[in-house]
Amino acid sequence: MRDVFQQELRELQERLVEIAELVEDSITNAVTAFAKTDVAVAEGVIENDNRIDEKTVELDELAISILALQQPVARDLRIVVSALRISSSLERMGDMAEHIAQLARYRFPERAIPKGLKSTFTEMGRVDVEIAQKLVVLLKTQDPLIANEIRDEDDRVDELHAGVFDKLLSERWKGEAEATIDATLASRYHERFADHAVSIAKKVQYLATGDWSGADDTETSA
């Protein structure tokens, strides 16, 4: 029975890694679609998000069946509950990537990235992709150093997010309302993407250390 349980936990972990890899694909392509206003790539992201949603539902069902059949307690129970929460955050990360891709689709054939913000969004996209890559490694290895790196990268995204508003509110900003709306939403989606990764990192750290404080979701910035 114990062996079956350990095997099922491994299965849960492997599925989380698999979903995280799909999220990594999604954000990589969403960033490309947004940078190049590439509709075909954007549509691939939207399709990929359906796959992420399906895989998340399947993982949740597996977690619930483990709870029912194995009746885990103590740390094992926390692992299964954490898997449910991590899958929910991964699902939201997929949604954020999809939203970024949709901005490209709405603006085509015009440029999706508002003028004057290209370098900021290129950097934000680069950091979000890096965060997604690190998340895959974190879910594979549970290495607390990677969790810390994700927090640092999130701080960088928060800075860039604040920088977008500084630009939009400066006298030099000449964008129309459409550009202001796109920049506001795109920045928020990039920032929330990183927030969800931090929330996953906290849960993984908890599992590694047993320290649950701060492992519940709270948004890191407005």
Added chain:
Amino acid sequence: MRDVFQQELRELQERLVEIAELVEDSITNAVTAFAKTDVAVAEGVIENDNRIDEKTVELDELAISILALQQPVARDLRIVVSALRISSSLERMGDMAEHIAQLARYRFPERAIPKGLKSTFTEMGRVDVEIAQKLVVLLKTQDPLIANEIRDEDDRVDELHAGVFDKLLSERWKGEAEATIDATLASRYHERFADHAVSIAKKVQYLATGDWSGADDTETSA
């Protein structure tokens, strides 16, 4: 043992209702703070959100201890897992109310609601408050008619959300970038608030009917 379990499930339900009532307070006050740019009311919302976060963590701990000690299966297990998910959505609704309140705090002493959008945001706020009220009743009664009403109200919020963008993109919109940013974010927060309520309504409906399809989270609009 069975009696203890039933009592614990009631306790879970009562705590969900209590958190939903706090969320109702939060959105009611956030809407007032935003309409009147009232900083004191806004700060009350921010304080109330800490209480919501604490209550959510406590409820989650209770749910996990029920899983550990009672080892529920089948429908009972789904109820406990659903409680965890509902608490997570309630926590996010509290965050959305807090974000709306913060917009009032940032703009003071200027008006928080951008010119030309007062009637739209008054209506959006009214519907969000109604949704929060209905959610309290839904969590108390599990009445499927209330769940349907919440979906209808969410459709209304989605319409209003689209209407905000129509206004911002019309030639008559004369707002500065600041007003455009505020309107974009405020509209998104109101819309997400309603989305989370629908996601809770789906879970409650599932518990009442046993039909899980569509009870997993997906965002209803971009």
